[in-house]
Amino acid sequence: MEKAELAIIGGGPGGISAAVEAAGSGVNVTILDENARIGGQIFRQLEKGFTLTNPEAMGRDYQKSVDLFRQFKKVASRINYLNHATVWGIFDDHRIAYGRNGKSKTIEYKNLVIASGAYDRPVPFPGWTLPGVLTAGGAQNLVKNQRILPGKKILLAGTGPLQLVVAHQLIQAGADIAAILEVGDVKGMWLKLMQGMWGNWGYAGDGLRYVQTIHKAGVPIMQNHIITRANGNQHVEEAVIARVDKDWRVIHGTQKSLKVDTVCLGYGLVTSTELTRLAQCDHTYDSGLGGYVPVRSETMETSQKGIFAVGDGAGVAGSQVALTEGQIAGIAVVQALGRASGAEQKKTLAGLQKKLARHHRLRQVLDDISRPRPGLYELAEDETIICRCEDITFKQIKPLIQKEGIKAKDIKRRTRVGMGSCGGRMCGPILIELLRNLGMQVSKQPDGLNVRPPVKPVSLGVLAGAGDNQ
Amino acid sequence: MFSQEAEVVVIGGGVVGSATAYFLAKENKNVVLIEKGHSAGEASGGNAAWVWSLTRKAGIDITLAMHSISIHQQLQAELELDFEYRASGGLMIMDAENQVPFVKEHLDQREKDGHPLEMVDAKQVLEIEPMLNRDRILGGVWNPVDGTTNPILLVASLNREAEKLGVQIHHHTEVKGIDVSQGRVKSVTTNRGTIKTDCVVNAAGSWAGHIGKMVGITVPVSPFQMAMLVTERIPRCIFHPIMGASYMVEEDTGKEGGLGSGLIASQQVSGNLLLGACWRDAGFDKRTIQEEIERIAIVNIEAMPSLKDIRVIRSFANFFPHTLDDLPILGPVEGVEGFIMASGHNGHGICLGPGSGKLVAELLCTGNTSVPIEELKLERSALSVE
Numbered sequence: 071m072e073k074a075e076l077a078i079i080g081g082g083p084g085g086i087s088a089a090v091e092a093a094g095s096g097v098n099v100t101i102l103d104e105n106a107r108i109g110g111q112i113f114r115q116l117e118k119g120f121t122l123t124n125p126e127a128m129g130r131d132y133q134k135s136v137d138l139f140r141q142f143k144k145v146a147s148r149i150n151y152l153n154h155a156t157v158w159g160i161f162d163d164h165r166i167a168y169g170r171n172g173k174s175k176t177i178e179y180k181n182l183v184i185a186s187g188a189y190d191r192p193v194p195f196p197g198w199t200l201p202g203v204l205t206a207g208g209a210q211n212l213v214k215n216q217r218i219l220p221g222k223k224i225l226l227a228g229t230g231p232l233q234l235v236v237a238h239q240l241i242q243a244g245a246d247i248a249a250i251l252e253v254g255d256v257k258g259m260w261l262k263l264m265q266g267m268w269g270n271w272g273y274a275g276d277g278l279r280y281v282q283t284i285h286k287a288g289v290p291i292m293q294n295h296i297i298t299r300a301n302g303n304q305h306v307e308e309a310v311i312a313r314v315d316k317d318w319r320v321i322h323g324t325q326k327s328l329k330v331d332t333v334c335l336g337y338g339l340v341t342s343t344e345l346t347r348l349a350q351c352d353h354t355y356d357s358g359l360g361g362y363v364p365v366r367s368e369t370m371e372t373s374q375k376g377i378f379a380v381g382d383g384a385g386v387a388g389s390q391v392a393l394t395e396g397q398i399a400g401i402a403v404v405q406a407l408g409r410a411s412g413a414e415q416k417k418t419l420a421g422l423q424k425k426l427a428r429h430h431r432l433r434q435v436l437d438d439i440s441r442p443r444p445g446l447y448e449l450a451e452d453e454t455i456i457c458r459c460e461d462i463t464f465k466q467i468k469p470l471i472q473k474e475g476i477k478a479k480d481i482k483r484r485t486r487v488g489m490g491s492c493g494g495r496m497c498g499p500i501l502i503e504l505l506r507n508l509g510m511q512v513s514k515q516p517d518g519l520n521v522r523p524p525v526k527p528v529s530l531g532v533l534a535g536a537g538d539n540q
Numbered sequence: 541m542f543s544q545e546a547e548v549v550v551i552g553g554g555v556v557g558s559a560t561a562y563f564l565a566k567e568n569k570n571v572v573l574i575e576k577g578h579s580a581g582e583a584s585g586g587n588a589a590w591v592w593s594l595t596r597k598a599g600i601d602i603t604l605a606m607h608s609i610s611i612h613q614q615l616q617a618e619l620e621l622d623f624e625y626r627a628s629g630g631l632m633i634m635d636a637e638n639q640v641p642f643v644k645e646h647l648d649q650r651e652k653d654g655h656p657l658e659m660v661d662a663k664q665v666l667e668i669e670p671m672l673n674r675d676r677i678l679g680g681v682w683n684p685v686d687g688t689t690n691p692i693l694l695v696a697s698l699n700r701e702a703e704k705l706g707v708q709i710h711h712h713t714e715v716k717g718i719d720v721s722q723g724r725v726k727s728v729t730t731n732r733g734t735i736k737t738d739c740v741v742n743a744a745g746s747w748a749g750h751i752g753k754m755v756g757i758t759v760p761v762s763p764f765q766m767a768m769l770v771t772e773r774i775p776r777c778i779f780h781p782i783m784g785a786s787y788m789v790e791e792d793t794g795k796e797g798g799l800g801s802g803l804i805a806s807q808q809v810s811g812n813l814l815l816g817a818c819w820r821d822a823g824f825d826k827r828t829i830q831e832e833i834e835r836i837a838i839v840n841i842e843a844m845p846s847l848k849d850i851r852v853i854r855s856f857a858n859f860f861p862h863t864l865d866d867l868p869i870l871g872p873v874e875g876v877e878g879f880i881m882a883s884g885h886n887g888h889g890i891c892l893g894p895g896s897g898k899l900v901a902e903l904l905c906t907g908n909t910s911v912p913i914e915e916l917k918l919e920r921s922a923l924s925v926e
């Protein structure tokens with residue numbers, strides 16, 4: 071069995087900064103990430119052809135991440151970076167199981183940092199599973215990495231800054247955008263919003279540049295608007311949009327239809343918590359932070375001693391927060407292993423925590439606008455699919471969610487919602503929000519939708535260690 | 541409204557308690573069913589879903605199984621909501637020489653008992669299940685009456701019909717105590733109130749011992765863990781439940797703290813494969829461990845190498861109510877009048893549950909049972925630890 075003083079799951083900004091910090095103080099680190107390339111979500115957004123040697127190609131909003139990758143190179147000798155490594159389980163006795171090169175392997179760790187990131191928030195409405203409806207992240211991936219336009223006439227619907235980034239990128243790539251719907255109330259808050267979101271997501275200057283591109287292209291940004299339905303035979307042909315009130319509830323009589331062939335949804339991100347849940351860390355629910363988030367100490371340690379959680383996976387707050395949190399966790403691990411002098415680290419920690427507090431204040435602005443409101447989860451109709459893996463419609467779960475005292479767990483047993491191949495990543499957050507809308511107390515622990523290994527699909531051959539070596 | 545009074549209070553909304561409540565209600569008994577979580581929320585909701593009698597031993601074991609299978613058939617005809625019961629036939633495969641004498645002995649005993657089984661050769665095994673590893677198969681046993689069901693739907697269907705017949709079902713309600721005076725049950729206390737009754741059925745599965753304590757008796761039922769894997773949906777490739785004959789040889793492996801494993805494989809109506817199994821004594825822990833997951837994968841890949849690239853989407857473990865002699869505990873208890881046992885259905889409660897429910901209902905309504913259950917009483921010697 072391999073051993074690691076510090077194992078890190080996730081090679082995004084959070085994981086990398088923890089690694090740099092710890093390795094810089096002499097700790098032996100193993101990073102596991104399922105992707106081919108280092109860098110997590112940020113790196114996936116990069117132009118093709120980018121290498122670590124020409125960071126300028128990334129643009130200013132990635133500069134900080136680039137600085138980090140530079141530092142990473144300096145301490146790389148103490149870091150064992152395992153790409154294509156899918157962590158499928160965390161078990162007692164400090165063990166992680168992962169699949170790589172057709173084999174299942176085990177690492178025994180002393181300390182563990184979970185930096186698993188976040189993904190696009192799923193929102194069910196009539197037509198959301200039609201071909202032609204994609205997530206903002208998915209659209210971004212198409213244009214930036216594969217240089218493919220997702221469609222001819224595109225509607226962007228959602229909330230928050232990622233929409234503007236995507237719009238900018240789409241326009242640059244020559245796309246025709248019908249409109250950008252911002253469901254939140256941004257009135258009179260543009261400046262604050264710019265400072266707020268771009269304080270975390272990049273730099274205010276970039277934000278302004280994006281808005282300018284959008285204006286120049288004549289694309290309307292429609293505030294307090296939502297998409298209520300996507301219509302089409304086989305593929306999106308039309309989107310129905312409507313004005314919403316402050317709770318994001320549709321104002322009747324304001325519906326109108328737009329002829330589009332593509333819809334990009336960007337309702338923010340939800341945390342990937344399957345690993346912290348599997349490790350039996352305590353969680354709390356915070357819809358502004360992207361759903362369930364692990365409870366953490368000031369040094370990012372979870373309720374399980376020696377297990378830390380950082381970055382978007384521990385609360386969606388952007389790459390700058392991920393970087394800072396990773397650094398804090400890295401220092402805490404160094405201290406736990408007795409490799410630090412103490413005084414100096416304490417000072418650094420205090421500085422980082424201050425920085426974090428500032429980021430979180432900025433993030434509040436984003437929260438005020440983008441934290442999901444009840445109306446967002448009232449769009450589903452009887453035939454709307456709630457669980458894509460198991461083809462379960464709203465009609466099937468409606469009588470259950472209205473039952474007194476029902477728990478997510480009961481609904482799962484009765485309908486199979488959450489039992490498909492995504493392990494509840496898609497329908498789990500939907501179900502919780504539907505229950506919350508009905509005034510249901512959401513339990514502190516996400517016990518309703520238990521995670522069981524493997525947390526990501528792994529072939530029987532890999533589990534049996536019988537796969538080919540490639 | 542919480543129930544004040546009942547002729548019978550059934551504790552436990554698993555397959556056993558749900559069947560008991562249904563059959564009692566059919567005989568016009570006034571019944572309250574108490575479940576601390578949700579119906580089929582425990583063993584009856586997470587299992588292999590087999591209705592299986594092939595490995596049941598001659599004697600009361602197979603008698604109960606065959607009786608219960610007839611009740612599954614009856615329920616299929618009379619319950620409104622379909623629960624996907626299919627008597628497809630079941631297959632046991634032999635893939636090691638040491639299994640053969642055990643299997644032959646089993647077939648002999650069953651034949652003598654009037655419940656014969658059919659031995660099939662390797663060629664026939666592969667005709668029944670073409671995906672099996674032809675290099676390993678020595679032969680098998682075929683049993684046409686076996687099959688699979690959907691236990692969650694079965695319980696939902698029993699509950700729905702019982703409610704129509706007037707049964708009050710209280711979910712998320714936990715039995716906290718049972719009042720006994722002068723050797724008779726008087727009432728059942730829950731976290732939501734007390735119900736006056738002179739009859740309680742202990743169908744609390746692995747928790748049967750906790751309920752026993754409430755009336756001052758020891759019920760030797762303990763939770764025993766079994767783990768399985770679920771794969772992604774794939775086109776139909778396993779047509780019947782398949783069990784490895786190692787179960788006939790190493791039945792007790794793992795029951796003393798180690799980790800036992802053996803092949804069980806079937807495919808759900810949805811297309812997901814359900815593969816097992818490992819078992820171990822883990823108390824009330826439902827988590828799966830790495831060794832279990834890897835061991836199950838190995839066992840299944842050996843038997844069906846072509847499954848190598850099929851992806852596992854989840855593992856799960858659950859515990860079943862275990863007794864030392866692998867038989868359920870059914871019927872009245874000495875010294876506590878009105879306290880009826882219906883637990884300890886081990887790894888075959890889905891098969892046995894409907895039958896046990898029927899027998900307990902007969903006992904309470906007529907004083908007799910269509911299958912004699914004297915051998916299954918709590919006081920039998922096979923249950924004492926010595």
Ligand SMILES: Cc1cc2nc3c(=O)[nH]c(=O)nc-3n(C[C@H](O)[C@H](O)[C@H](O)COP(=O)(O)OP(=O)(O)OC[C@H]3O[C@@H](n4cnc5c(N)ncnc54)[C@H](O)[C@@H]3O)c2cc1C
Nearest residue numbers: 080082083084104110111157186187207271381382388389
């Ligand atoms: C779709 C999308 C678009 C975004 N666009 C922008 C943008 O344009 N500008 C901007 O500034 N910010 C953007 N962000 C935000 C930014 O990417 C994140 O804030 C930042 O990457 C968070 O860093 P992290 O380290 O927490 O997680 P991530 O960067 O997400 O890294 C987590 C890594 O862990 C890996 N992982 C997770 N589970 C496992 C497992 N079980 N086994 C192995 N590996 C695993 C993931 O594959 C991933 O590589 C975007 C985020 C998303 C999701």
Ligand SMILES: Cc1cc2nc3c(=O)[nH]c(=O)nc-3n(C[C@H](O)[C@H](O)[C@H](O)COP(=O)(O)OP(=O)(O)OC[C@H]3O[C@@H](n4cnc5c(N)ncnc54)[C@H](O)[C@@H]3O)c2cc1C
Nearest residue numbers: 552554555556576584587588589590715745888889890891
């Ligand atoms: C992995 C696995 C696979 C299996 N496969 C098969 C199979 O293929 N075929 C087969 O025949 N059998 C199988 N079994 C066995 C079968 O699942 C069990 O024997 C059967 O479900 C037991 O039913 P039950 O009603 O006695 O118990 P349960 O279903 O556990 O029901 C007991 C109920 O009592 C409730 N309860 C307990 N205490 C209280 C209280 N104080 N107040 C109120 N309620 C209470 C519990 O919440 C629970 O719901 C399998 C078991 C496992 C674990």
